[in-house]
Amino acid sequence: MNEKQQYICALDIGTSTVIALVGEVVDDEINIVGVAEVESRGLTAGMVTNIDATTQDIKAVIAEAERMAGCKIRSVTTGITGNHIRSLNSQGVVKIKDGEVSKADVERAKDTAKAVNIPPDHQILHTVVQEYIIDNQLGVREPIGMSGVRLDTRVHIITGAVTALQNIQKCIKRCQLEVDAIMLQPLVCAEAVLTEDEKELGVCVINIGGGTTDIAVYTNGAIRHTAVIPIAGDHITRDLAQALRTPYHAAERIKTYHGVALEDLDGLDEMVEVPSVGNRPPRQIARRNLASVIGPRVEEILLLTLNELRHAGYPEELLTSGIVLTGGASLLRGVVELTEEVFNLPARIGVPHDSGHLSERIRNPRYSTAMGLLEAAKERVQQKNGGSTGSVRSASFGNKDKTGGSSQNKRADNEKNTDMQALDLPEPRPRKANIFTRIVTWMRENL
Numbered sequence: 001m002n003e004k005q006q007y008i009c010a011l012d013i014g015t016s017t018v019i020a021l022v023g024e025v026v027d028d029e030i031n032i033v034g035v036a037e038v039e040s041r042g043l044t045a046g047m048v049t050n051i052d053a054t055t056q057d058i059k060a061v062i063a064e065a066e067r068m069a070g071c072k073i074r075s076v077t078t079g080i081t082g083n084h085i086r087s088l089n090s091q092g093v094v095k096i097k098d099g100e101v102s103k104a105d106v107e108r109a110k111d112t113a114k115a116v117n118i119p120p121d122h123q124i125l126h127t128v129v130q131e132y133i134i135d136n137q138l139g140v141r142e143p144i145g146m147s148g149v150r151l152d153t154r155v156h157i158i159t160g161a162v163t164a165l166q167n168i169q170k171c172i173k174r175c176q177l178e179v180d181a182i183m184l185q186p187l188v189c190a191e192a193v194l195t196e197d198e199k200e201l202g203v204c205v206i207n208i209g210g211g212t213t214d215i216a217v218y219t220n221g222a223i224r225h226t227a228v229i230p231i232a233g234d235h236i237t238r239d240l241a242q243a244l245r246t247p248y249h250a251a252e253r254i255k256t257y258h259g260v261a262l263e264d265l266d267g268l269d270e271m272v273e274v275p276s277v278g279n280r281p282p283r284q285i286a287r288r289n290l291a292s293v294i295g296p297r298v299e300e301i302l303l304l305t306l307n308e309l310r311h312a313g314y315p316e317e318l319l320t321s322g323i324v325l326t327g328g329a330s331l332l333r334g335v336v337e338l339t340e341e342v343f344n345l346p347a348r349i350g351v352p353h354d355s356g357h358l359s360e361r362i363r364n365p366r367y368s369t370a371m372g373l374l375e376a377a378k379e380r381v382q383q384k385n386g387g388s389t390g391s392v393r394s395a396s397f398g399n400k401d402k403t404g405g406s407s408q409n410k411r412a413d414n415e416k417n418t419d420m421q422a423l424d425l426p427e428p429r430p431r432k433a434n435i436f437t438r439i440v441t442w443m444r445e446n447l
Contacts (some may be wrong), residue, residue: 010373011076015043015211018057019370020065025378028205034069036061045211046082046228055174075178077377079185081212084161086215087226090116091154101143109153122159130154130222156223158184186214186226188372195352203321208329210234213301217314225312227305233329236297243293261298262334263291302342322346326365351381
């Protein structure tokens with residue numbers, strides 16, 4: 001793309017749809033100039049299962065976005081999800097040189113925190129700083145320049161399967177596109193729909209997509225937990241198709257336009273036409289009866305989320321701000337009320353933040369992930385140009401310790417001082433934790 005005009009492109013490769021957003025950065029805002037969406041045919045539960053089909057879908061959605069935007073797309077920022085995603089919290093402690101925290105001290109602390117054991121077939125995707133501690137001073141957000149002896153960095157580490165990342169890159173590169181960054185979808189989705197007050201008080205974002213339900217927990221202004229549940233909107237559609245004995249595409253249309261999760265809501269007496277399989281005539285069913293199929297599956301997704309939060313040590317009592325629902329399935333009528341019943345917390349639908357030129361079409365939960373990717377691409381461009389005026393996430397992407405021979409990896413090394421980098425995928429190898437990390441892990445497990 002023409003960097004002088006600062007065009008950016010977000011590519012959301014989902015299980016149900018592939019969405020492309022093209023924006024132009026104007027005065028720290030994103031002016032949406034291109035929107036495209038096609039049906040996804042090559043993913044299952046967020047992971048690529050058909051490279052050819054996924055490649056064709058990407059080509060189709062990029063071509064449509066280019067026609068609308070009137071520009072040539074050369075690189076994209078995309079996301080990843082799937083049951084292979086893992087996350088953990090870690091910390092690293094270093095001695096402050098010269099009595100004043102420098103950028104080198106911060107990087108050393110981050111590297112120490114990243115010295116954790118991960119599966120040999122996994123790669124660190126993000127290292128997100130939660131907070132810094134200087135000596136005994138807690139809650140430091142910006143440590144550089146402060147005086148002290150010891151710097152403690154607490155981070156949230158997210159890993160993903162190397163092969164899953166490589167498959168996404170392969171599909172995009174087959175379309176003659178460069179990959180600016182591959183980012184975890186729950187992170188960017190949460191950034192697109194949450195307010196700073198919600199992050200401070202404690203909130204859980206539940207993104208119910210087509211193939212996966214993504215979870216992100218924030219407390220005290222920082223990300224604390226991320227997880228992916230491989231049950232989502234496609235399972236609701238399959239349940240409807242089997243219960244109503246109707247084709248899958250018809251069940252998807254019924255779910256989208258008439259779906260309801262609770263039976264005791266008003267205005268559900270209308271009849272819905274249900275196509276039959278084969279040459280049988282269509283049938284009529286009361287909309288209220290759809291809740292007997294949709295409701296139990298939605299409740300299952302919410303209960304699995306609640307169990308995941310409790311298992312991770314974040315019970316509902318810590319989520320003062322409640323639950324924010326987003327994703328296509330969040331548009332089902334009655335989902336908010338059912339969520340409040342399951343969690344006993346307030347809930348709301350999360351839509352992307354209004355950003356000046358943002359159209360009403362984009363202000364929809366279905367575009368939360370794509371808009372979050374576009375915001376991340378904007379911050380990356382601003383960091384590269386040295387003129388960012390917005391808040392910058394404390395995250396590093398890829399592995400900074402590796403250098404490759406490709407031009408893309410060399411560019412990533414040149415940009416290693418920025419917060420957002422092009423993904424660099426080294427050969428998977430096991431990592432050995434240092435003695436400090438092993439002691440802390442033993443204490444957590446045994447004391």
